[in-house]
Each structure stands twice: as C-alpha cells, then as structure tokens.
Amino acid sequence: MSTLQPTTVPALPAVGDVVAERTVQLNRDALVRYAGASGDFNPIHYRDDVAASVGLPGVLAHGMLTMGIAAQPVIDWIGDPARVLDYQVRFTRPVAVDPEHGAALQIIAKAGKVDDEARTARIDLTVTFAEQTVLGKAQLVVSFA
Amino acid sequence: MNPELAGQVFPPVAPYLVGREKIREFSRAVFATNPINLDPEAARAAGHADVVAPPTFAVVVQERTLEQLLAAPDAGIDFSRVVHGDQRFVHHRPIVAGDELTAQLTVTSVKSLGGHSMVTCDSVMTDAAGEPVVTATSTLVVRGDEK
Numbered sequence: 506m507s508t509l510q511p512t513t514v515p516a517l518p519a520v521g522d523v524v525a526e527r528t529v530q531l532n533r534d535a536l537v538r539y540a541g542a543s544g545d546f547n548p549i550h551y552r553d554d555v556a557a558s559v560g561l562p563g564v565l566a567h568g569m570l571t572m573g574i575a576a577q578p579v580i581d582w583i584g585d586p587a588r589v590l591d592y593q594v595r596f597t598r599p600v601a602v603d604p605e606h607g608a609a610l611q612i613i614a615k616a617g618k619v620d621d622e623a624r625t626a627r628i629d630l631t632v633t634f635a636e637q638t639v640l641g642k643a644q645l646v647v648s649f650a
Numbered sequence: 651m652n653p654e655l656a657g658q659v660f661p662p663v664a665p666y667l668v669g670r671e672k673i674r675e676f677s678r679a680v681f682a683t684n685p686i687n688l689d690p691e692a693a694r695a696a697g698h699a700d701v702v703a704p705p706t707f708a709v710v711v712q713e714r715t716l717e718q719l720l721a722a723p724d725a726g727i728d729f730s731r732v733v734h735g736d737q738r739f740v741h742h743r744p745i746v747a748g749d750e751l752t753a754q755l756t757v758t759s760v761k762s763l764g765g766h767s768m769v770t771c772d773s774v775m776t777d778a779a780g781e782p783v784v785t786a787t788s789t790l791v792v793r794g795d796e797k
Binding site for chain 2: 529535538539541542543544545559568569570572573574576577580581584585586587589590591592593594595596642645
C-alpha cells in the first residue's frame with residue numbers, strides 16, 4: 506500500500522519556484538470545528554451579533570485557522586509534517602466568513618531561500634482573500650535532510 | 651499595559667498529554683490530509699512513534715500559558731482589546747501522540763507604538779525527559795483607548 510511506504514522527499518527547489526498552490530473554501534462550520542479542536546471559543550468567530558458589536562465586518566476566521574490551513578499545501582508537497590522546522594506569520598487582515606457563501610482562501614507557496622548545505626528551504630506563502638493578502642511574512646523552513 | 655512585565659517568567663503550566671485523537675481532531679480542523687497526521691500506521695512507516703501534529707498544534711498548549719499572562723492582576727491587559735499580531739513555532743522535533751508537554755511562558759518584550767501596546771512572549775515546551783520540543787512565540791497587540 507502506497508500510504509504505508511516511507512514518504513519520498515522532493516528535490517530541493519530553486520529560489521522563486523512555486524512549490525504548491527491551493528484554494529480552500531472556508532465555511533462557518535469550519536470555524537466551529539476549529540473552535541472545538543483548538544479551544545478558542547472567542548464568540549467573534551461564530552456570533553454575528555458579537556462581531557458586529559465590536560465593529561468587525563462579520564464573523565472572522567481564527568487567525569490560527571488561516572495559519573494552520575496555509576501550511577497544508579506545503580506539507581503535502583514535502584510529504585511529512587515533521588519536515589516543518591519553523592513556521593511564522595503576521596496577521597495583517599481579517600478573513601470575514603459569510604454565513605451563506607463562506608470565504609475562499611488562495612494559497613501560493615514559493616521557494617524564498619534555499620540552503621544546499623543544510624538541505625533546508627524557506628518557503629514563502631502568499632495567502633489571499635477577496636484579492637487582498639491576509640498574512641504578512643508567512644514563512645516556513647522545511648528540511649529535506 | 652505594565653512595562654515591567656518584560657522579562658517576567660511565569661510558573662510552568664500542568665503537563666499536557668498529547669492524545670492521538672486530539673491530533674486527528676486538530677488535523678481535520680486545519681484541513682490536513684497528510685496520512686502522517688491521521689494514520690498511526692502511516693506515521694510509523696515514516697519513522698514516527700505515532701501520528702504527528704500539524705505545525706500549529708502547539709497553540710493548544712501555548713494558550714494555557716497565555717491565559718496566565720492575561721489573568722495576571724499586575725499585567726493590566728484588557729482582553730477585549732487584544733489582537734493577535736504575530737505567531738511563530740520553532741520546532742526542535744515534531745510533536746507526536748503520547749508526548750507529555752510542559753510549557754513555560756516568558757515575556758520577552760513590551761513596547762508602545764502609537765497608542766497601542768505590544769507584548770511578545772515565548773512559551774517553551776519540553777517533553778517528559780525535559781528535552782526541548784517547540785517554542786511558540788506570540789505578539790499580542792493591545793489596542794489603546796479609542797478617542
């Protein structure tokens with residue numbers, strides 16, 4: 506069975522290579538699921554009235570949910586979540602999740618820096634919602650060793 | 651916010667036992683589809699003791715340390731004004747099911763910027779043998795009074 510084989514590691518990319526790309530459709534049920542799994546029950550992530558009362562454009566996705574989702578295309582490319590050594594983001598814009606239509610997150614992962622000796626690469630993420638980036642300095646360091 | 655928080659070290663929180671089903675639940679919640687997150691057999695075939703947590707899983711444990719900071723009576727942090735600014739996870743090794751993690755919070759900096767305050771803290775997580783596993787770093791922005 507292929508899933509029981511040790512994962513194969515891709516070749517080191519060249520700087521600028523797009524290594525993964527994905528669009529993820531987020532709905533309100535995904536926010537409720539993440540609240541339960543993470544223990545973050547801030548009501549701005551599931552109650553329209555509370556979100557409105559603090560001046561938000563709507564119920565927002567947890568920043569940590571966006572961060573968690575954004576790493577997944579890179580993990581699928583590198584083959585093993587254990588190969589992620591370092592992962593950082595800056596939360597720059599909120600992702601408002603419409604009760605009916607949800608929100609589509611577009612993720613593009615590009616090689617930003619490659620260290621041939623250490624066999625690591627820095628992967629830079631561009632994460633976009635409604636044509637605006639929502640994460641700044643979103644970078645993963647992954648190991649090929 | 652109290653500027654004297656910088657450098658403060660909080661007592662470690664009670665050990666957190668990482669369950670296999672918790673990793674699977676968290677993995678599904680962040681749309682992880684990699685079998686190493688979900689299937690113990692696939693994880694073992696890849697050389698891991700059990701399922702491997704997604705790289706942001708440590709937030710579950712980190713949250714317990716941040717609660718100490720927000721609850722500290724001398725911190726002067728109004729939770730309703732807190733916005734998550736930055737987040738980072740530096741892994742010494744991956745978190746796998748069965749790990750017992752002890753986390754300890756250190757406030758590394760407190761800054762003021764244009765009426766807002768920013769507090770940065772490290773939650774250092776070690777395993778049952780006392781070996782480092784992951785350091786989770788957060789910057790929280792506390793919005794100033796709206797005038």
